Amino acid sequence: GLVVDPKDPDVVYAASMVHVFESNAERGVFKSLDGGRSWHKILFVNAATGAIDLVMDPSNSRVLYAAMWQAYRRPWKLDDGGPGSGLYKSVDGGSHWRAISRNPGFPSGILGRIGVSVAASDPSVVYAIVQARRGGVFRSDDGGASWKRMNADWELRQRGFYFMTIYTDPRNPDTVYVPQGNALEVSHDGGRSFLQLSTPGPDNHILWINPDDPQVLLEG
Numbered sequence: 001g002l003v004v005d006p007k008d009p010d011v012v013y014a015a016s017m018v019h020v021f022e023s024n025a026e027r028g029v030f031k032s033l034d035g036g037r038s039w040h041k042i043l044f045v046n047a048a049t050g051a052i053d054l055v056m057d058p059s060n061s062r063v064l065y066a067a068m069w070q071a072y073r074r075p076w077k078l079d080d081g082g083p084g085s086g087l088y089k090s091v092d093g094g095s096h097w098r099a100i101s102r103n104p105g106f107p108s109g110i111l112g113r114i115g116v117s118v119a120a121s122d123p124s125v126v127y128a129i130v131q132a133r134r135g136g137v138f139r140s141d142d143g144g145a146s147w148k149r150m151n152a153d154w155e156l157r158q159r160g161f162y163f164m165t166i167y168t169d170p171r172n173p174d175t176v177y178v179p180q181g182n183a184l185e186v187s188h189d190g191g192r193s194f195l196q197l198s199t200p201g202p203d204n205h206i207l208w209i210n211p212d213d214p215q216v217l218l219e220g
Contacts (some may be wrong), residue, residue, distance in 0.1 A: 001004050001014070001015045001053065001054050002015075003054050003055065003056045003064070004015050004092070005056075005061045005128050006058075006061060007061055008061075009035065009194060010032075010033060010034055010035045011031070011032070011033060011061075011093075012031070012032040012035065012036050012053075012090040013029060013030070013031050013042075013054055013056070013064065013094065014029070014030045014031075014032075014039070014066075015029055015050075015051035015052060015053060015054035015066060016028060016029070016030060016050055016051055016076035017050030017051070017069070017071075018050060019072075019074055019075045020071075021072060021073050021074070022072060023046075023047040023048040023072060024114075024184070025044075025047050025138055026041075026046065027044065027045075027047065027049060027050035027051065028041050028042075028044040028049075028050065028051050028068075028100075029041070029042050029043035029051045029054060029064075029066050029094065029211050030042065033091075035108055036156030040096070042090075042097075043066055043068070043072075043082045043087070043088060043090075043097050043172070043207075046070075046076070046084050047080070048068060048071075048072065048079075048082065049068050049069065049070040049071075049084030049085065049172060050068070050071070050074050050187050051066050051067065051069075052067050052068070052071075052113055052114070052115075052164075053114065053115050053116050053165070054067070054068070054094070054217065055116055055117060055118055056118075057118050057119070057123045058118065058170070058211075059123045059125065060121040061093070061108055061179050062090075062091060062092055062093040063090070063097075063123070063143075064074050064090045064093070064094055065087065065088070065089050065092050065099055065116045065126065066087070066088045066089075066090075066097070066116075067079070067086075067087050067088075067113070067114035067115065067116050067128075068084060068085055068086050068087075069081075069084075069085050069090060069112065069113045069114065070082035070083065070084035070085045071113070071161065072086075072121050072165050075159035076197075077115070078161060078162045080112050080113070080162070081103040081110050081111060081112035081113075081131065083110070084109060085101075085110070085111035085112055085113070085114065086099050086101040086102070086111060086113050086114075087099070087100050087101040087106070087128060087144070088100065088101075089143070089144050092094055093139035099193050100144035103144060103147060104143055104146045104147065105138065105140075105146050105148050105149070106128075106130070106132075106138060106147045107130055107132040107133070107134045107138075108126055109120045109132060109133055109134070109148075109197035110133070111130065111131065111132050111159065112130075112131030112132060112134065112135075112164075113131045113164040114128055114129070114130050114131065114164060115128065115129045115164045115165040115166045116128050116165055116166070117166045117168040118168065118172075119168045119169075119174065120168070120170040120171070120211065121169075121170060121171050121172065121173050122173040123143070124140075124141055124142055124143050125139065125140070125141055126139070126144050126194070127139055127140075127144060127166050127168055127176055127191060128140075128141040128147070128166070129156065129157060129164050129165070129166040129178060130157075131164055132158060132163075132167070133150070133158055134149070135152075135188075136149050136151050136152040136153065136156065136157060136158060137149070137150050137151040137153075137166065137176075137191040138150065138191075139177065139190060139191050144145050149191070150187075150190060150191030151187070151191050151192060151194065153194065155178075155180070155182075156178050156180060156185060156194065158180070158181065159181060162181070162205075163180040163181055163204070163205065165178070165181060165205065165206060167179075167206070167207045167209060169209060169214050170209055170211040170214055171192075172188075172189075173190075174188060174189060174190040175187065175214075176190070176191055177206055177209070178194065179204035179206065179207055179209050179219065180195070180204060181202055181203060181204070182202055182211065183197060183198070183199060183202075183204065184196070184197045184204045184207070184219055185197070198213065199219060202206075204219060204220075205220050206219070206220040
């Protein structure tokens with residue numbers, strides 16, 4: 001995914017898995033200062049781990065959250081998850097990062113794919129949907145310093161290597177959406193409970209919420 005600095009359109013960040021069929025050194029988070037003409041790598045874990053999700057704090061473009069995923073395809077299987085997977089935060093435009101998936105409340109053990117979202121109305125509220133043995137929907141009220149599992153429903157994270165994305169309503173930090181295989185799910189109580197919204201079909205992968213009118217959704 002791509003994230004553009006709203007104050008400077010020449011500053012662009014990209015999350016990259018690169019070649020999904022092999023380990024390689026061109027994985028991670030990249031930054032451009034010239035509108036995408038040139039790039040430099042700002043977050044790299046290892047050659048087996050790429051960046052699968054990247055979001056920016058809407059109130060502070062120097063604050064970034066990046067989800068790293070150790071995964072690659074083989075002709076006969078998917079290698080999904082490993083010690084390279086994790087959630088990272090930068091507060092200086094990507095110059096330095098710290099792993100916040102080791103903070104209290106986040107699931108321990110081997111992690112898989114992670115989706116992350118920041119509440120525009122209250123950027124201290126961060127959501128993560130995590131593929132793990134004790135995974136689910138997690139919420140932080142302190143910018144990722146600590147976490148609480150809000151929902152462990154398997155339906156929200158089945159086939160996690162396809163459907164681990166999460167989106168927060170820009171005006172209500174307690175309203176959060178999770179696209180998944182059967183439906184688009186929405187919670188109005190901070191992730192504790194979800195209900196299904198009717199969509200034109202299955203395989204729901206991505207969502208855009210109009211920041212000027214959160215009743216308007218674009219769903220892929």
